[in-house]
Amino acid sequence: MSLINIIYFHASQQMTELADNSVDLVVTSPPYPMIEMWDEVLGQQNPEITKAIGANSPKLAFELMHSELDKVWAECWRVMKEGAFMCINIGDATRTVNGEFSLYNNNTRIISACEKLGFNNLPNILWRKATNAPNKFMGSGMLPCGAYVTLEHEWILIFRKGSKRAFKTATEKKERRESSFFWEERNIWFSDIWDLKGVKQKIDKSPTRERNASFPLELPFRLINMFSQRGDVVLDPFVGLGTTTLAAILCERNSVGYEIDSLLCDIIENNIKNFDIDEANRSISDRFHRHVNFIEERELAKKEVKHYNDRLGCKVMTGQESELIFHFIKNISKVPTADNQLSYETFYYSDRSLIKIPIRESCVLFSEE
Numbered sequence: 613m614s615l616i617n618i619i620y621f622h623a624s625q626q627m628t629e630l631a632d633n634s635v636d637l638v639v640t641s642p643p644y645p646m647i648e649m650w651d652e653v654l655g656q657q658n659p660e661i662t663k664a665i666g667a668n669s670p671k672l673a674f675e676l677m678h679s680e681l682d683k684v685w686a687e688c689w690r691v692m693k694e695g696a697f698m699c700i701n702i703g704d705a706t707r708t709v710n711g712e713f714s715l716y717n718n719n720t721r722i723i724s725a726c727e728k729l730g731f732n733n734l735p736n737i738l739w740r741k742a743t744n745a746p747n748k749f750m751g752s753g754m755l756p757c758g759a760y761v762t763l764e765h766e767w768i769l770i771f772r773k774g775s776k777r778a779f780k781t782a783t784e785k786k787e788r789r790e791s792s793f794f795w796e797e798r799n800i801w802f803s804d805i806w807d808l809k810g811v812k813q814k815i816d817k818s819p820t821r822e823r824n825a826s827f828p829l830e831l832p833f834r835l836i837n838m839f840s841q842r843g844d845v846v847l848d849p850f851v852g853l854g855t856t857t858l859a860a861i862l863c864e865r866n867s868v869g870y871e872i873d874s875l876l877c878d879i880i881e882n883n884i885k886n887f888d889i890d891e892a893n894r895s896i897s898d899r900f901h902r903h904v905n906f907i908e909e910r911e912l913a914k915k916e917v918k919h920y921n922d923r924l925g926c927k928v929m930t931g932q933e934s935e936l937i938f939h940f941i942k943n944i945s946k947v948p949t950a951d952n953q954l955s956y957e958t959f960y961y962s963d964r965s966l967i968k969i970p971i972r973e974s975c976v977l978f979s980e981e
Contacts, residue, residue, distance in 0.1 A: 613939070613962050615843065616947075617857050617867045617884075619954045621877055623657065624849035624870035625683040630691040635868070636844035638688050638698040639832045639856050645677035646670065646705035646716040653872070654680060668710040674721075682725045684849050689729045691847065695777030697839035698731065701739065701827050703766040713760065719767040726771050737768035739806045739831070768806070768835070791841030792936045794903045795929035801834045826852055832859035840865060842938075854880040861958050862892060864938065874952065881954055884944065893940045893969050900924065900938075900966040924966060940964050 620629055643650035655662035657680040664673035688698055705716040723733050741764060779785050793801070808828050832855060836846055842864045848856035851869035853876070860867035871880065907917055907927045917927045923937045939960040947955040964970050 614957050614959045615861075615864060615866045617860060617869075617956045617958060618949075619851055619854065619857065619869040619871060619880060621871055621874040621952045623872045624687060625657075625680070627687045627691060627847075627849065627870060630847070630868065632690055633693045634845065635688075635691045635847045636693055636696050637836065637840040637865075638692065638696070638700075638847045638849070639835050639859075640699070640848045640850045641701035641827055641852070642681055642684065642850045643677075644703050644705055645681070645718055645721075646674050646707050647703070648707070650677075670707065670709040670714065670716070674716050678718075678721050678725065681722065685722070685726050685731075686729055688847070688849065689731065689773060692773045693777075694774040696773050698726070698771040698773070699835045699839065700769040700771070701766060701831065702769060704763060706760070706763060719769060722769060726769075731771040731773060734770040734772055735804055736770055737804055737806055739766045739768055739808060741765060741808070768831070770839075786935070787841055787843065789932070789935040790937050791837075792933050793837050794906075794933060794936070796903070796906050797837075801838055806831075806834075826855055829855055829859055829862075832856045833862060836860060836863040836865055851880065852876075854883050857884065858887060861887070861941065861944070862896070864960060877954065884954075884956060885946075887944065889941050889943065890969070896938060896940055897966060897969050900926075903928075938966075940966075940970050942970075 620627075643653050645654065651662070651665055654677045655665070658676055661673055661676045661680075664670075664676055685698075692698065700722060702718045702722060704718050707714065707716065719736075727733055779788050808830055832848075836856075836859055840846060840863075844865050846856065846860045846865045846867045848867070848869040851857065851871040854869070857867050857869055857880075871877075904926050907929075910917055917929060919928045919931050919934050920926070921928045921934050921936060923935065928934060928936070939962060942959040942961050945957045945959070947957055949955040961970055
């Protein structure tokens with residue numbers, strides 16, 4: 613069994629490589645309007661943005677920045693299938709311009725734009741990012757009327773194109789059952805508040821910028837499992853360092869990504885090339901063993917567990933989990949492509965028990981063909 617992961621290096625306002633109604637899920641984190649580190653990137657899309665910032669016109673700059681993102685959401689609408697989900701990680705911004713401090717609500721601006729396109733906004737997730745900062749305020753310290761609360765959360769906005777995805781054929785229903793998740797995972801993942809630690813944003817030896825708004829791998833891993841099934845196509849129109857691509861590989865999904873900064877190509881390639889397959893397989897094994905431990909603890913507490921998954925060889929809480937199956941990664945091969953893209957084929961073991969992590973025949977983590 614193998615799946616394909618492709619990254620194109622150009623702006624995602626035009627995703628001409630993708631056909632209409634061809635994508636099952638979008639998971640992404642765009643540049644955050646009015647966060648200073650993204651001024652240059654967004655300004656390159658429209659010089660009027662740079663002019664507005666230079667003229668101390670923050671509201672105009674904010675709107676112009678979102679107008680560029682609006683084009684991407686319109687393209688996502690075009691390429692997404694009926695019933696497909698779009699998950700957007702975005703943070704609001706605070707900024708002082710011309711002596712005036714203000715909040716810029718990126719989340720509400722994106723919700724408004726996507727609803728105008730026809731998307732249904734579903735209950736969103738508040739990502740509460742752990743912080744060690746001792747100062748929980750901005751401004752005048754202990755004096756009233758001059759301090760502001762800090763933003764310690766970001767949003768994961770959830771949209772769906774049209775009504776619920778239809779699973780009509782026997783094959784579609786079977787693939788859906790095989791892509792289920794554990795009962796205890798459901799209870800954590802489908803909460804509207806997530807506590808996930810952020811990741812280091814510095815990019816070592818980057819030719820273009822020193823920081824990147826990467827999210828932790830756990831974030832796209834959850835979303836991909838929640839809103840797609842094995843073999844689906846996952847799109848990230850703002851690839852960054854390729855975190856969504858790696859999560860898609862872990863989740864046994866095909867993926868397509870777009871990155872406007874072609875100078876990040878070598879960094880993304882190294883991230884995939886250095887993706888530790890043994891470590892990835894350990895995480896897959898850990899997922900299985902966490903479930904086994906959960907069942908054992910439940911039974912020790914004299915709580916009933918009624919169902920069994922023959923494929924995984926373990927008890928499960930519900931009948932919906934009884935056909936769940938996932939596999940260890942065998943290897944990742946680079947596929948020859950044009951200069952402006954990267955393409956990989958990921959191979960999976962189809963006959964290895966999750967009881968024991970496979971010892972691969974070769975020490976090569978990455979092969980080029």
